[in-house]
Amino acid sequence: GAVVSQHPSRVICKSGTSVKIExxxxxxxxxxxxxxxxxxxxxxxxxxxxxxxxKATYEQGVEKDKFLINHAxxxxxxxxxxxxxxxxxxxxxxxxxxxxxxxxxxxxx
Amino acid sequence: DQQVKQxxxxxxxxxxxxxxxxxxxxxxxxxxxxxxxxxxxxGPTFLISISSIKDKNEDGRFTVFLNKSxxxxxxxxxxxxxxxxxxxxxxxxxxSYGGATNKLIFGTGTLLAVQP
Numbered sequence: 253g254a255v256v257s258q259h260p261s262r263v264i265c266k267s268g269t270s271v272k273i274e275x276x277x278x279x280x281x282x283x284x285x286x287x288x289x290x291x292x293x294x295x296x297x298x299x300x301x302x303x304x305x306x307k308a309t310y311e312q313g314v315e316k317d318k319f320l321i322n323h324a325x326x327x328x329x330x331x332x333x334x335x336x337x338x339x340x341x342x343x344x345x346x347x348x349x350x351x352x353x354x355x356x357x358x359x360x361x
Numbered sequence: 362d363q364q365v366k367q368x369x370x371x372x373x374x375x376x377x378x379x380x381x382x383x384x385x386x387x388x389x390x391x392x393x394x395x396x397x398x399x400x401x402x403x404g405p406t407f408l409i410s411i412s413s414i415k416d417k418n419e420d421g422r423f424t425v426f427l428n429k430s431x432x433x434x435x436x437x438x439x440x441x442x443x444x445x446x447x448x449x450x451x452x453x454x455x456x457s458y459g460g461a462t463n464k465l466i467f468g469t470g471t472l473l474a475v476q477p
Contacts, residue, residue, distance in 0.1 A: 258404075284463065295467045296405070296450065345404045347465075350395060352404035 258353035275346030281326035286347040302329040336360040367468035380438040384451035391453040
């Protein structure tokens with residue numbers, strides 16, 4: 253069965269709105285979760301590391317004020333895309349240990 | 362700078378034959394490698410991994426080979442099945458960065474098509 257879940261699986265929003273994506277670890281507690289994104293026909297790129305009880309660590313080129321990460325518990329991390337724009341449209345996927353969630357397709361109109 | 366490379370964007374194989382997917386890396390610090398299978402609009406599915414202390418790891422139809430001196434790894438699927446058709450990504454990490462399966466650097470993927 254699934255080890256990692258994500259919600260929602262897809263979301264369409266208007267430009268300028270904020271979107272929250274949840275990632276849940278179903279089988280074990282995770283002090284660290286990872287957020288990746290994949291643009292069409294490209295590879296998966298790590299965006300940030302979500303740390304339970306402390307600030308997230310962002311990769312170079314990823315705006316921390318735009319992509320807010322909250323690791324509220326040992327089984328839940330949320331990624332909020334603030335003031336989304338069409339260029340933020342992508343496939344966002346979280347990872348716990350070596351297991352990926354099913355991903356969230358974000359489309360910003 | 363692409364640290365993990367999959368130079369074949371696609372591969373077509375007959376059902377029942379062997380599929381060989383290749384991956385090269387440039388960072389000699391990488392010491393843990395993973396292969397993932399991915400369908401469109403889904404998250405990657407973990408297949409198999411290998412630590413740099415080994416040169417081969419086998420799990421059912423999947424075998425991963427690691428050649429450290431050549432900085433090359435490959436995934437063998439035998440026998441190939443139509444259900445194996447998907448994009449395959451290799452990924453690498455440095456285990457000292459907080460754990461072997463944490464920060465992964467991905468290749469660009471190879472689309473495998475297994476013909477019935």
